[in-house]
Amino acid sequence: MRQAGRYHDHYQSLKKDHTFEELCKKPILAAETAMGPINEFDFDVAILFSDILFPLEALGMDLTYNPGPQFGLHLDEDNAESLLVNQNPINFMEFQGEAIERTIERLPSDKSLIGFVGGPWTLIAYACNISKDSRELNFNNFQIGLLDNVILPLLKENVELQLNAGAEVVMIFDSNAHLLAEEDLNIYLDKTFNALAKEFPNKVGYYAKDGIDYEAIIAKQNDPEINLAGMGLDSNIDLREYFKKTTNGFVQGNFSEHFLTLPHEEFLPKLDTFIEQMSVLSPEDRSGWVCGLGHGVLKTTPQENVKEFVKRIRASF
DSSP states (O other): OOOOTTHHHHHHHHHSSSOOHHHHHHHHHHHHHHHHHHHHOOOOOEEOOOTHHHHHHTOOOOOEEESEEEESSSSOOTTHHOOOOOSOOOGGGHHHHHHOOOOHHHHHOOEEEEEEEOOOOHHHHHHHOOTTTTTTTTTHHHHHHHHHIIIIIHHHHHHOOOOOHTSSOOOEEEGGGGOOOOOHHHHHHHHHIIIITSSSTTEEEEESSSSSSSHHHHHTOOOTTTTEEEEEEEESSSSHHHHHTTSSSSEEHHHHHHHHHHHHHHHHHHHHHHHHHHHTTTTTTTTTTEESSSSOOOTTOOOHHHHHHHHHHHOOO
16 A cells, blocks of 8 residues: 555654664664554555665666655666676665565564565656656667666575565566556566566566466466465456456456545545445455555645544454
């Protein structure tokens, strides 16, 4: 649910004294940031507080946040050798491992923690400044080489680092995968799941949004050789249909994050409808459901709505 963020007083209080980068890269602060929503809303699972783009900084790209991510130079075939200069980038990412350990130390025994990495194509799209308005994109040779030889090897080490630190599952958050054309998306998913999910059986989940072909992901989830831990679905998808399509791993989602931003009296009927729809499914039918949002909590979300969401979902199932 992108638990810590601008909607939450706890996060806003921390941001008065610390930059976003400090909250991510100083493990004690990262743990404090991650614990805020756990203490306030009683979620079942905490999420590492970090950012998907740090692997690009680890490789040598000049990354700042003001407040969103900004690169000194974007990556292209001509400047790749001069930008991607770090020979052992995983060392840069060690703050994530310590942040996970610090967070787990503070979690109650009945809570768990998940880690995450950015989707490989999403990292390439940010690095190369590919417009989010693009559609039906095809890989070029430079991007394929970047994927195979740079991004996937680093993300594999990043997943291993987080799992070794104690994360129960590592999610791949792939917010730009929907930009790819169908054939290239399938090639890309094969490369990604073989490099990441297959290497860590039942420990890596996948989430993509905005009209992604979920059928292609389900096909990978049902592949016994891939061992994908599970998948998250956007809120524009009928979640109930996907319990029929896979018996492997979890299905995560997918109340609309936009409904959560409504005034309380308008939000409650939307939540009641969602609960009624999901209640039609028996516990066996919805086995593996991880209830959450279709995407992250938006910055305009009233905190009372988050509390009510958790309270009513927990009371209903």
